[in-house]
Amino acid sequence: MAAVEVALAGHVRSRAGFVTEAASHLMEAGGKRFRPLLVLLAAETGDRPDSDDVVTAACVVELTHLASLYHDDVMDEADLRRGAETAHARWGNLVAILTGDFLFSKSSELTAELGADAVRIQAQTFTRLVEGQILETVAPGPDEDPLAHYLDVVAGKTGSLIATSARYGARFGGASREVEEALTAYGEIVGSAFQLSDDILDIASESDESGKTPGTDLREGVPTLPVLMARAAADPADARLVELLDGDLADDSRHAEALDLLRKHPAMEQARAYVVARAQEAKDQLAAVPPGPVRDALEAFADVVASRTA
Ligand code: FPP
Numbered sequence: 001m002a003a004v005e006v007a008l009a010g011h012v013r014s015r016a017g018f019v020t021e022a023a024s025h026l027m028e029a030g031g032k033r034f035r036p037l038l039v040l041l042a043a044e045t046g047d048r049p050d051s052d053d054v055v056t057a058a059c060v061v062e063l064t065h066l067a068s069l070y071h072d073d074v075m076d077e078a079d080l081r082r083g084a085e086t087a088h089a090r091w092g093n094l095v096a097i098l099t100g101d102f103l104f105s106k107s108s109e110l111t112a113e114l115g116a117d118a119v120r121i122q123a124q125t126f127t128r129l130v131e132g133q134i135l136e137t138v139a140p141g142p143d144e145d146p147l148a149h150y151l152d153v154v155a156g157k158t159g160s161l162i163a164t165s166a167r168y169g170a171r172f173g174g175a176s177r178e179v180e181e182a183l184t185a186y187g188e189i190v191g192s193a194f195q196l197s198d199d200i201l202d203i204a205s206e207s208d209e210s211g212k213t214p215g216t217d218l219r220e221g222v223p224t225l226p227v228l229m230a231r232a233a234a235d236p237a238d239a240r241l242v243e244l245l246d247g248d249l250a251d252d253s254r255h256a257e258a259l260d261l262l263r264k265h266p267a268m269e270q271a272r273a274y275v276v277a278r279a280q281e282a283k284d285q286l287a288a289v290p291p292g293p294v295r296d297a298l299e300a301f302a303d304v305v306a307s308r309t310a
């Protein structure tokens with residue numbers, strides 16, 4: 001991870017000082033480096049976990065993720081990320097969007113170093129990621145289950161890149177094709193669970209824990225897992241909550257009241273239990289990995305996702 005960190009700092013550099021400043025802003029603000037960590041961990045299942053390509057792949061996925069965050073904060077009109085001012089809040093939308101594009105271009109340049117197959121995988125991953133993000137802005141069809149629609153969004157916008165992190169790690173670390181496929185399936189589920197726990201934290205946590213403004217999804221009208229579960233419960237006692245959710249949550253007092261009602265709602269526990277079940281499902285994919293410290297770490301990684309508090 002130290003090698004990845006050094007490499008990342010180099011990859012966000014531009015010949016223009018201001019571009020370097022904008023592109024390194026979110027990376028220096030912190031972040032969990034969840035995706036590169038998974039690349040490195042997955043690489044341990046192979047016979048060359050220390051290969052330079054593993055570090056390159058770890059940078060590819062983190063830079064892609066970073067790029068998407070610059071754009072995401074514009075879409076969400078978020079002011080805070082990783083405890084720092086977001087790029088659009090500091091420099092405006094134009095700089096934020098183009099910095100996202102710059103980081104994505106850097107990620108693409110690096111992917112080319114990994115060969116044509118990696119480029120194809122990265123392109124397919126990015127298609128899914130953007131599709132998921134677009135679908136989040138579209139209401140489910142009349143015959144579509146809102147929860148199924150949402151899980152499809154989550155698999156696209158977050159599951160895809162985390163699945164590819166696991167795939168790249170296994171592939172460039174020299175694992176067998178069987179292990180690569182198993183780890184990709186594991187990554188897809190862990191990734192979705194990671195996003196769903198993020199949704200729970202959006203409601204449950206305070207900004208000093210998450211580094212973000214609580215209730216952002218709610219304010220933006222994104223119907224995340226706890227909200228969908230609360231709505232599906234259709235309990236008459238929830239009339240006020242449903243009224244608030246159906247109305248304008250850009251209003252500060254309505255937003256605070258909805259957040260308060262949701263925090264106390266049994267749907268929060270139901271959502272947490274769902275995430276724990278998904279983490280178990282992810283661990284069930286690991287049968288192809290021989291028992292030992294690497295499999296233990298991958299299992300622990302899935303558990304951390306289910307119980308994360310930041
Ligand atoms: C976070 O969701 C957002 C994503 C996982 C993906 C966003 C993807 C895009 C905006 C497309 C990017 C396009 C280019 C060209 C780089 P969230 O808002 O639920 O999570 P948060 O709580 O971290 O904001």
Ligand code: MG
Pocket residue numbers: 072073076078
């Ligand atoms: Mg967001």
